[in-house]
Structures are given as C-alpha cells and as structure tokens.
Amino acid sequence: MQNVFLADKKNAGLLTGDKKRIGSSIVMMALALIFIAVCVVGAYAAYDRYTTHQTIVNNGKEARAVITDGFEQTTRRYVVIEETRYNVTYRYTVNGVTYEVSQDIGADLFNNLFLDDRVTVAYVQGNPNLVELSGQFRDDTQYNNGMILFVAIPVVALFTAAYFLFKDARNRRLSSQGQMLDGQLMSASGQYYRRTLNVTFNYAFRSPLGVDLRGKRTVARNDLKKQPIPSTGTLVKVLYVNDKLHRLL
Numbered sequence: 129m130q131n132v133f134l135a136d137k138k139n140a141g142l143l144t145g146d147k148k149r150i151g152s153s154i155v156m157m158a159l160a161l162i163f164i165a166v167c168v169v170g171a172y173a174a175y176d177r178y179t180t181h182q183t184i185v186n187n188g189k190e191a192r193a194v195i196t197d198g199f200e201q202t203t204r205r206y207v208v209i210e211e212t213r214y215n216v217t218y219r220y221t222v223n224g225v226t227y228e229v230s231q232d233i234g235a236d237l238f239n240n241l242f243l244d245d246r247v248t249v250a251y252v253q254g255n256p257n258l259v260e261l262s263g264q265f266r267d268d269t270q271y272n273n274g275m276i277l278f279v280a281i282p283v284v285a286l287f288t289a290a291y292f293l294f295k296d297a298r299n300r301r302l303s304s305q306g307q308m309l310d311g312q313l314m315s316a317s318g319q320y321y322r323r324t325l326n327v328t329f330n331y332a333f334r335s336p337l338g339v340d341l342r343g344k345r346t347v348a349r350n351d352l353k354k355q356p357i358p359s360t361g362t363l364v365k366v367l368y369v370n371d372k373l374h375r376l377l
Contacts (some may be wrong), residue, residue, distance in 0.1 A: 133313060133362045135329045136347050139377040142308070143365065149303030150367070150375070156296035163289035167282040174278035180252065181271050184260050188250030193220035195245045196228065198238065214238035214269075220249055222256040229259050232270040241265075302375055306367035309333050311376070313362040314342070324348050327357065331376045333366045345376045 134140055141147025197217035204210050216238065217230045229249075233241075241247070250262035261267050311333030318327045328346045335341055343366075368374040 131363055133358045133364050135327075135345055135349075135364070135376045137351075142367075142377060149299065151296065151299040153296050153300070156292045156299070160289040160292040160296075163285045163292070167285035167289065170278060170282035170285060174275060174282065177271070177274055177278055180258055181260070181268075183252055184250050184258065184262070185266075187253075188260075188262065189253050190248055190250050190262055191220045191222055191256075193218040193247050193249045195241055195243055195247060197230075197243070198241065200238065216241055218247060218249065218261070220251075220256075220259070222251065225256070227256055227259070229257070231261060231267070232273065233261065233267040234269045237261075237265065237267050298373065301369055301373065302367045305369050306375075307336065307369075308377075309335070309366045309368050311364045311366040312360075313358055313364050314360060316357045318349070318352065318357065325350050325353050327352060329364075329376055331364050331366065333364075333368070333374075335368060335371060339371060341371060341374065343374055343376060 132143065134143075139147070139150065142150070195216055196219050199215055200212060201215070202210055202212045212235070213232060214235055214237075215230055215232050217228060219226060219228045221227070247261060247265045248263040249259050249265075251257075251259035260271070311331050314330040314332050316327055316329050318325050320326075325348065326346050327349045328344055330342065330344045332340065332342045365377040366374055367377060
C-alpha cells in the first residue's frame with residue numbers, strides 16, 4: 129500500500145477503509161441549491177424586466193423630455209473584438225418632480241440626437257423612474273441587451289446546478305458500486321494556473337473482463353511543486369464501475 133501513488137491525497141482513506149465515499153453530497157447539494165436560487169432570481173428578474181417593458185410600450189404615459197448628456201464608448205473584448213456603447217441622458221418632469229435617466233441606444237438614433245433636443249418618453253404610471261424613449265425615438269437596445277443577460281444568468285445557473293448534481297451522482301455510484309483495481313501511471317504533466325499546479329495523470333488498467341482501458345484525471349497538487357512527478361509504471365488504484373465510468377484515486 130505504501131508504494132501506491134494517489135493522484136488525490138483525499139482518497140487515502142478509501143485504501144484503509146477509513147473513508148467510504150468520494151466527495152461530499154452535502155457540499156454538492158449546497159452548491160446546487162445556491163445555483164438553483166440564482167436561477168430562480170434571474171428568471172424572476174427577466175420576467176419583471178419583460179413585463180415592465182411591455183407595460184411601458186403598451187400602456188406607458190408619455191411625457192416630453194430634453195437630452196442633457198450623452199457619450200460614445202468603445203471597449204475591447206477578448207483582445208480583438210471591439211464593442212461600442214451609445215448612451216444618452218434625458219430630463220423630464222412628472223407631477224412637478226424632475227427626473228433624469230440614462231439609456232443605452234443604437235448608433236443610428238445616437239447620431240441623430242444632440243444636446244437640448246426634445247424627445248418623447250413613456251413611463252409606468254405610478255413609477256416615473258421606469259421610463260424609456262418612445263414614439264419616433266423608441267429604441268430597444270438597452271432592453272434587448274438586458275434581456276440577453278437576464279436570460280443567460282438563469283440558464284447558466286441551471287446548467288451549473290445540474291453539473292453539481294450529476295457530479296454527486298457519479299461520486300455516489302463510484303463509491304457504492306466501484307471495484308478497486310490496480311493500474312499504472314502512464315504519464316503525468318503539470319501546468320500552472322494562478323499559482324496552482326494542476327497535474328494531469330494518464331493511467332491504464334485492466335477491467336475485470338480483461339479489457340485494457342485508459343483514462344486521465346487532473347488534480348491540483350501544489351505539494352508536488354518541489355518534488356519529482358511520479359514516473360511511468362508507478363502503481364495506482366482505480367475505482368471501476370464500467371468501461372465508461374472509472375476514476376483514478
């Protein structure tokens with residue numbers, strides 16, 4: 129047992145019988161619930177933004193406004209992709225109260241608006257802060273960009289929650305059904321990411337039916353920074369459920 133190399137030291141208890149399973153269901157379930165909550169909040173935000181926009185467009189009360197400011201801002205994403213944002217600020221008065229709101233718009237409308245220009249806006253009755261340019265000045269750029277974000281957040285959160293649940297299910301199956309088999313290390317290579325040494329271990333073993341199988345696993349191993357990486361042929365242990373589901377310990 130002392131000659132067995134463990135890719136993940138946290139699995140040492142599986143060899144001695146002090147540990148019964150891989151990972152923690154409590155942690156996985158907690159993470160899944162957090163992302164499910166994010167999904168629900170994001171979905172509600174998307175619905176609220178959609179209904180507010182529809183209320184403004186279909187039932188909004190119009191008012192006159194004046195352009196007080198504006199800017200054009202170009203940013204670079206992913207080194208080569210340039211993105212330009214166009215924004216105007218307008219001032220309007222409702223029931224004696226003056227409001228000033230900024231709104232992102234498209235390039236065509238931006239190029240045709242100037243300081244002190246008169247425009248038309250529509251707002252939600254009872255909440256004049258919820259306002260958009262309307263009439264011939266209507267522009268859905270800010271609404272569309274916001275909806276992309278509001279929809280993307282719950283979708284990503286839902287898939288992330290599903291990932292944690294799927295990962296926990298695999299851990300449960302490996303722990304309950306996995307056979308511990310001997311294998312050997314074929315190669316190991318490390319790569320640094322934000323001061324963390326991530327080592328990818330390639331391993332090979334023979335299944336109970338005599339099929340030669342291979343796999344790989346990447347583990348954070350900062351303890352190997354000043355130590356030699358195990359050589360080819362080093363004895364390892366593999367939890368095996370079937371030819372598609374197995375993991376290097």
